[in-house]
Amino acid sequence: xxxxxxxxxxxxxxxxxxxxxxxxxxxxxxxxxxxxxxxxxxxxxxxxxxxxxxxxxxxxxxxxxxxxxxxxxxxxxxxxxxxxxxxxxxxxxxxxxxxxxxxxxxxxxxxxxxxxxxxxxxxxxxxxxxxxxxxxxxxxxxxxxxxxxxxxxxxxxxxxxxxxxxxxxxxxxxxxxxxxxxxxxxxxxxxxxxxxxxxxxxxxxxxxxxxxxxxxxxxxxxxxxxxxxxxxxxxxxxxxxxxxxxxxxxxxxxxxxxxxxxxxxxxxxxxxxxxxxxxxxxxxx
Amino acid sequence: xxxxxxxxxxxxxxxxxxxxxxxxxxxxxxxxxxxxxxxxxxxxxxxxxxxxxxxxxxxxxxxxxxxxxxxxxxxxxxxxxxxxxxxxxxxxxxxxxxxxxxxxxxxxxxxxxxxxxxxxxxxxxxxxxxxxxxxxxxxxxxxxxxxxxxxxxxxxxxxxxxxxxxxxxxxxxxxxxxxxxxxxxxxxxxxxxxxxxxxxxxxxxxxxxxxxxxxxxxxxxxxxxxxxxxxxxxxxxxxxxxxxxxxxxxxxxxxxxxxxxxxxxxxxxxxxxxxxxxxxxxxxxxxxxxxxxxxxxxxxxxxxxxxxxxxxxxxxxxxxxxxxxxxxxxxxxxxxxxxxxxxxxxxxxxxxxxxxxxxxxxxxxxxxxxxxxxxxxxxxxxxxxxxxxxxxxxxxxxxxxxxxxxxxx
Numbered sequence: 001x002x003x004x005x006x007x008x009x010x011x012x013x014x015x016x017x018x019x020x021x022x023x024x025x026x027x028x029x030x031x032x033x034x035x036x037x038x039x040x041x042x043x044x045x046x047x048x049x050x051x052x053x054x055x056x057x058x059x060x061x062x063x064x065x066x067x068x069x070x071x072x073x074x075x076x077x078x079x080x081x082x083x084x085x086x087x088x089x090x091x092x093x094x095x096x097x098x099x100x101x102x103x104x105x106x107x108x109x110x111x112x113x114x115x116x117x118x119x120x121x122x123x124x125x126x127x128x129x130x131x132x133x134x135x136x137x138x139x140x141x142x143x144x145x146x147x148x149x150x151x152x153x154x155x156x157x158x159x160x161x162x163x164x165x166x167x168x169x170x171x172x173x174x175x176x177x178x179x180x181x182x183x184x185x186x187x188x189x190x191x192x193x194x195x196x197x198x199x200x201x202x203x204x205x206x207x208x209x210x211x212x213x214x215x216x217x218x219x220x221x222x223x224x225x226x227x228x229x230x231x232x233x234x235x236x237x238x239x240x241x242x243x244x245x246x247x248x249x250x251x252x253x254x255x256x257x258x259x260x261x262x263x264x265x266x267x268x269x270x271x272x273x274x275x276x277x278x279x280x281x282x283x284x285x
Numbered sequence: 286x287x288x289x290x291x292x293x294x295x296x297x298x299x300x301x302x303x304x305x306x307x308x309x310x311x312x313x314x315x316x317x318x319x320x321x322x323x324x325x326x327x328x329x330x331x332x333x334x335x336x337x338x339x340x341x342x343x344x345x346x347x348x349x350x351x352x353x354x355x356x357x358x359x360x361x362x363x364x365x366x367x368x369x370x371x372x373x374x375x376x377x378x379x380x381x382x383x384x385x386x387x388x389x390x391x392x393x394x395x396x397x398x399x400x401x402x403x404x405x406x407x408x409x410x411x412x413x414x415x416x417x418x419x420x421x422x423x424x425x426x427x428x429x430x431x432x433x434x435x436x437x438x439x440x441x442x443x444x445x446x447x448x449x450x451x452x453x454x455x456x457x458x459x460x461x462x463x464x465x466x467x468x469x470x471x472x473x474x475x476x477x478x479x480x481x482x483x484x485x486x487x488x489x490x491x492x493x494x495x496x497x498x499x500x501x502x503x504x505x506x507x508x509x510x511x512x513x514x515x516x517x518x519x520x521x522x523x524x525x526x527x528x529x530x531x532x533x534x535x536x537x538x539x540x541x542x543x544x545x546x547x548x549x550x551x552x553x554x555x556x557x558x559x560x561x562x563x564x565x566x567x568x569x570x571x572x573x574x575x576x577x578x579x580x581x582x583x584x585x586x587x588x589x590x591x592x593x594x595x596x597x598x599x600x601x602x603x604x605x606x607x608x609x610x611x612x613x614x615x616x617x618x619x620x621x622x623x624x625x626x627x628x629x630x631x632x633x634x635x636x637x638x639x640x641x642x643x644x645x646x647x648x649x650x651x652x653x654x655x656x657x658x659x660x661x662x663x664x665x666x667x668x669x670x671x672x673x674x675x676x677x678x679x680x681x682x683x684x685x686x687x688x689x690x691x692x693x694x
């Protein structure tokens with residue numbers, strides 16, 4: 001059982017400002033049903049003073065997600081937009097007397113929804129991701145910007161912490177090398193003990209045979225086990241220089257995200273392990 | 286916590302008062318070591334022998350096939366290790382994707398040590414395809430390991446048939462029967478099972494005692510090496526109070542087996558049907574045709590399992606969830622994922638598991654509070670309004686709907 005503070009429990013049992021605002025000036029959404037949590041934040045904004053006069057939320061999620069949403073609305077009502085934008089996930093967690101570390105992503109979700117709502121109001125494009133920008137974690141749709149912001153605001157040092165705060169890397173785990181890279185860039189090399197494991201892509205020129213063997217090894221050891229976890233499988237059909245043709249099998253064949261799988265999981269992994277210029281193509285069974 | 290409504294019996298059970306009573310002397314005057322030469326210790330040995338007979342009687346086994354261990358996990362580990370060490374030329378294991386972590390993580394560990402494994406998938410109801418099992422068995426298959434009943438859904442697997450398939454192919458067969466023993470009757474005399482694991486605390490004995498059944502002639506390689514206890518198959522001084530307690534618990538389980546199949550089943554069905562009638566947008570997870578009589582796993586759309594559990598907890602009702610948030614993992618349970626339960630449902634899955642101590646009044650209480658708990662969370666959820674909108678406007682409503690992005694439908 002989670003060790004929630006009395007304040008988390010109280011805000012979960014009696015959440016403040018639940019509901020929708022029909023004529024909201026701004027709406028911010030993050031998460032999805034599939035992800036396991038989602039927050040829709042509604043704001044009423046006074047145009048003259050740029051001040052948030054009312055905020056309501058609808059949240060799908062666990063106790064800490066509901067409590068974090070409730071806390072967020074309490075924190076921002078009455079603030080100007082510029083003041084509100086300074087509210088971080090840390091403020092939300094502190095308001096609640098702290099959250100279990102595995103649940104910090106609930107507070108980050110609040111910060112995300114607020115930023116999305118204000119961006120929408122100000123007419124800024126939010127892109128297709130939560131903060132816009134490149135999506136790093138496909139499973140939960142977490143962008144590079146979200147990860148960087150969480151690292152900076154919370155001084156995160158390990159992949160595990162990034163997962164606790166943003167959920168990135170918490171499902172299939174394929175994006176973990178990229179999260180390590182971002183951590184390294186944000187914190188400078190050496191802050192994460194795990195960084196030393198990072199294998200630089202070999203610059204040495206491989207022979208065709210060597211490359212083919214490395215591709216087969218990578219598929220067997222890195223890619224297939226991931227797919228098997230979800231009931232899928234992969235078959236290597238052909239290798240022609242840097243062009244790799246594969247067929248997905250098992251559950252993958254009926255999975256709507258198989259295209260995403262090929263590009264992000266198969267191609268990225270082969271690029272990480274074999275050659276940056278590999279192109280993967282899916283061929284029919 | 287006297288008015289607790291305990292519907293989490295697949296997690297653990299109350300120690301039966303009769304079991305406590307049977308154990309007490311062994312915390313008092315009867316503290317001797319069963320292996321001692323003097324009669325003070327030796328008398329304890331007689332009680333352990335009696336407990337062995339009680340366990341064997343419940344399983345339809347011979348007493349010498351019963352090995353007392355510390356828990357179900359130890360029994361599973363011993364069975365798997367025994368099959369592999371006894372057949373060093375065979376490196377392949379067949380199991381399922383819905384096993385308990387005691388088996389699943391053990392097999393995954395072995396894969397890292399050079400063994401190969403095939404994980405049988407399940408269909409949407411969690412059922413195995415026995416043809417897939419037949420096809421998975423290879424020349425170098427050392428062991429087939431399939432659970433008797435699943436802890437999350439209560440699904441029961443056709444163990445007599447699966448054991449026969451393994452036996453026909455000359456492959457050792459293990460079943461993790463931790464959830465099945467005491468809830469569904471069976472006799473090991475009727476099926477060629479080689480190993481079976483059971484756990485005391487799932488059948489009203491205390492935590493910290495289990496059994497590995499190993500059929501006569503089946504190899505056993507002890508996990509714990511040391512003394513000659515359990516005929517050299519499990520070293521360590523016998524945990525006499527707990528073993529005696531487990532014996533008593535098995536005797537009680539046999540005595541009340543019919544109640545599980547009748548009264549407990551009726552209560553479970555009343556709970557399940559009552560919830561389905563009173564609450565919209567929910568489904569039963571699993572194979573309702575082949576299920577333990579005490580288990581019901583229900584998925585409630587648009588709400589999240591941990592939130593449901595905490596609100597139930599406010600009413601003193603104990604259940605569990607297959608949702609991500611309860612475990613600290615970010616994904617729903619491996620069982621629900623293996624079944625392909627849509628994530629939209631899986632996150633809101635709740636398991637109720639009853640026992641012979643469950644009363645009509647307790648079921649009434651759950652039926653009373655659950656609809657308002659779900660309604661309350663759906664009021665907070667952004668998807669409930671969306672669902673209403675969908676109902677009114679039909680499927681086309683998704684087009685241009687403000688919730689389309691977070692809905693994921």
